[in-house]
Amino acid sequence: MRSRVLFARLAPLLACVGLLAVWQVAALTLNNDSFPTALDSIRAIPSILGDKEALINILASLRRMAIGFGTAVLVSIPLGLLMGRSRSVASFFNPLLMVIYPVPKAALMPIIMLWLGVGDLSKTLVIFLGVSLPVIYHSFEGAKAVEEKMLWSGAAMGLSAVERLVRIVLPAALPEILTGCRTGLVLALITMITSEMIARQSGAGNILFNALDMGQYDTVFAMIIIIGGMGIFLDAAFERMRERLVRWSEPQFDIPLSFS
Amino acid sequence: MNGRDATRDVLLGLIPIALLLAIWQGTVSLGLAPPTLLPPPGLVFMRMAQLLATASFNQEILATLFRLFAGFSIAVVLGIAIGLAAAVSPAINAAVRPVVRVLAPLPKVALYPALLLLLGFGHESKITLVAADALFPILLSTYYGASTVEQKLIWSAMAAGTPPREILFKVILPGAAPSILTGCRIGLVISCIVVFLAEMITSTDGLGHVLITAARTFQAVDMFVPLITISLLGLILNGLLQAVRSYLLRGFPEV
């Protein structure tokens, strides 16, 4: 049994190695100049991370991402919970959110840049917009599903409306909220990269496309590994935290189910 | 829900949209923002009507729709097939699960440069990116739906004489349909978003390209039009899928 647990832990790692191996073989068979092998790309990583300017760029990207994600979560959870518990609030915001839903948030970058300039504010705002919707949606669903009788019990114990929201609805909806946050986290990374690809000013996405333009193909693929690694690491770290926070809830699937 | 409540909900929902338009118009009218940066809403919608009448703009829409549907269809077929296979076969599950765990949180858009290098700047790279992004929600919800089909439904069908290999299509697939369609809905919205972004990053046609062209020439009006168009396209496609969904799931309890 212990060996099976060990295997389950190692399986994602094995999958990574497997995918890199497939890449290596594919690159060797295609033997194309613009498709470096996995090993060549991995060898290019240290030179990117060793470059001070690139490193500062990437860290600045991550800082914007953290700020955008943090503020989005702080605003979206209360809004989603209120929508879930009040029909009026829900029908007030739902159509607006439905209209915004299919708009690519990173596509707002050119317009926002027009208004707010190319600075951190524009980029952070776009990330904020990208993260908000899934967090609102999942908080809404989670709050809506809270058992009415649990709230009645709370009211009978003398909790006020606000106290019920904070002390009953919030914890009861927590598993669902965290699912939203997990989706939001990955989306924050995606929005960050995409907006940098579109704005082409600085950041990880910009390094990627500059390398593409200059034909430094191993740098392109090395950046892909770095960004992919960030996504996988952030998701795994968040999952660790989520498991601790909602240990009481029914076990969920260990892979994210929602990408809305 | 009765009629009056429904009307009230619709009216309430219109308030923020009307408010947004009013603030937009107000900002321009009061001279808080120059029209070159924020064109008044009337102008934007007129420009949109004007463009929708031109063949060239419709060409752009068609280019976007083609990539969207091609990518989305690939994602639907692969997602449902792999999801079902992983739910039914423990061997496939053991192989698929860790790979999905690694690939699902990977920002697919980062692969776009690689796709450009491998598949060129034409349709193929964009379609592949759309398919890669839409695949995972569909795959995961298919897997989830198929592995939570009630055991006793399967037993009932087996007792009625259904051979094991038919169970997959006669019980598991229809039983997982609600979950699969939810996944498709998420996948569709993601397809809308991704196709637009891919066209913005590099393309010679499509709605995303229209936006970028307008941005390069600082035509604020023309920047709003493709954004509103993609939002409307998303809403229409979502509505169509919703109609398909309520037809296919007419027997299922409301979710």
Place this chain on the structure above:
Amino acid sequence: MFVSDVEKAASMNLMPSRSDLKAEAAPAAKPTIAMIEIDHVSQVFQTSSRQDHLALSDISLTVDDGAFVSILGPSGCGKSTLLYIVGGFVAPTRGTARMKGNPITGPGPDRGPVFQEFALFPWKSVLGNVMYGPRQQGVKAAEAEAQSRALIEMVGLKGFEHFYPKELSGGMKQRVALARTLAYHPAVLLMDEPFGALDAHTRTRLQNDLLNIWERDRKTVLFVTHSVEEAVFLSDKVVMMSRSPGRIRQIIDIDLPRPRRRTELLLDPRYQKYVVDIERMFDDAGDDELQP
């Protein structure tokens, strides 16, 4: 070591084939053949903490053709598991179950289940659900539909053919489930607490209707329940089970005249004595859920 303990325990608890409750006169002699034989069946489950849990311990039971047999016991005594083994849904850890002398290796249309959860196909209408079995057996569509309509009428749902399960009440759903199973003519009905999810009133009506339907062709029925009254009212034979590990405590023949009418039976002292005696036996065992 573990196995021998089980066997020792089982040998000490030899099942009495006749009980002290058995009435004097034997039922009218009728040539009976064994429809189902359960032969030294044990079932071990692995719990999440990886411990072996003995759900069924050395069960042997014979069900005659045309008999209505109830399996009665507290929750967790493995009575449903026993039914699933006969259905071929679950393979026993040890021992064999046989149907008409042939070992059971999987589900088949000769044994039709009716579950507490109804398990109707939500994507099919009432008619679609009932027609599923006959169509699967290769019956032509028109014929299957005619048969199914007749069955739907028999269970009292004429006019509901095109309704979806979600539009029906629990009692109606269970009627559809019964019709769906009867539609492919199983030789044995396997009923897993079929009325457990229904309110008392609906439950009574369905019990009466089930008996009426059963009187027509007297199929073999294996009926799992935790209600003593239900078991005595419906059955020819009540198999009493005990918990942890699940084993047969006693088999009681219910010697009450048929066709049974509920209103008459409730006043019948023999019926009352069966119910009271069985309840007393369960009480004496102290076999309640509080036991760790």
